[in-house]
Amino acid sequence: DIQMTQSPSAMSASVGDRVTITCRASQGISNYLAWFQQKPGKVPKRLIYGTSSLQSGVPSRFSGSGSGTEFSLTISSLQPEDFATYYCLQHNTYPWTFGQGTKVEIK
Amino acid sequence: QVQLVQSGAEVKKPGASVRVSCKTSGYTFTGYYMHWVRQAPGQGLEWMGWINPNSGATNYAQKFQGRVTMTRDTSIATAYMELSSLRSDDTALYYCARAYVTGTLVFDYWGQGNLVTVSS
Numbered sequence: 001d002i003q004m005t006q007s008p009s010a011m012s013a014s015v016g017d018r019v020t021i022t023c024r025a026s027q028g029i030s031n032y033l034a035w036f037q038q039k040p041g042k043v044p045k046r047l048i049y050g051t052s053s054l055q056s057g058v059p060s061r062f063s064g065s066g067s068g069t070e071f072s073l074t075i076s077s078l079q080p081e082d083f084a085t086y087y088c089l090q091h092n093t094y095p096w097t098f099g100q101g102t103k104v105e106i107k
Numbered sequence: 108q109v110q111l112v113q114s115g116a117e118v119k120k121p122g123a124s125v126r127v128s129c130k131t132s133g134y135t136f137t138g139y140y141m142h143w144v145r146q147a148p149g150q151g152l153e154w155m156g157w158i159n160p161n162s163g164a165t166n167y168a169q170k171f172q173g174r175v176t177m178t179r180d181t182s183i184a185t186a187y188m189e190l191s192s193l194r195s196d197d198t199a200l201y202y203c204a205r206a207y208v209t210g211t212l213v214f215d216y217w218g219q220g221n222l223v224t225v226s227s
């Protein structure tokens with residue numbers, strides 16, 4: 001199975017901060033990488049697909065990049081509504097696997 | 108608009124089975140695979156497998172092989188996931204989520220989740 005290692009697992013940040021979350025795949029996954037945001041008690045929401053394509057309706061402060069085995073999600077200026085847990089998903093190889101999640105908390 | 112509406116919460120005893128449903132609307136049911144993802148309390152997301160609503164073909168994560176069965180009823184645009192031999196660590200929210208057959212259009216729409224509690 002492909003392991004998706006997210007870092008950090010948790011972080012504290014302030015409104016306005018630039019935040020970067022990284023996902024490292026244990027083997028190459030081409031560009032089959034998506035990012036999801038989940039708030040407590042809510043359904044995961046897709047932010048990014050195909051490594052860097054922004055989901056319609058998602059603010060442009062969110063961006064994704066990477067290739068091969070290293071991927072990142074960047075929030076250019078953290079807003080109050082962005083405090084949540086973020087997950088990456090590889091869907092290149094079965095079984096599809098998620099990262100363990102990154103909880104972004106208010107500093 | 109696209110909607111995936113799941114059935115209600117379930118409480119089951121260890122060893123029992125549970126079947127959860129995912130009723131879809133607003134798109135062509137047979138045009139997208141239906142995946143199932145679960146999330147134990149306070150934990151991360153875990154992919155369980157998919158069903159192709161067009162053919163009925165399935166692909167399950169090895170972890171669930173032999174215990175999970177995914178089916179569909181195209182006449183009512185509904186997918187089902189049955190998990191048997193339930194254990195306490197199967198207590199989780201079970202989500203359905205659609206994905207296109209190929210490419211990067213994955214998990215753009217999710218059901219609201221089914222809480223399955225396994226307790227004696």
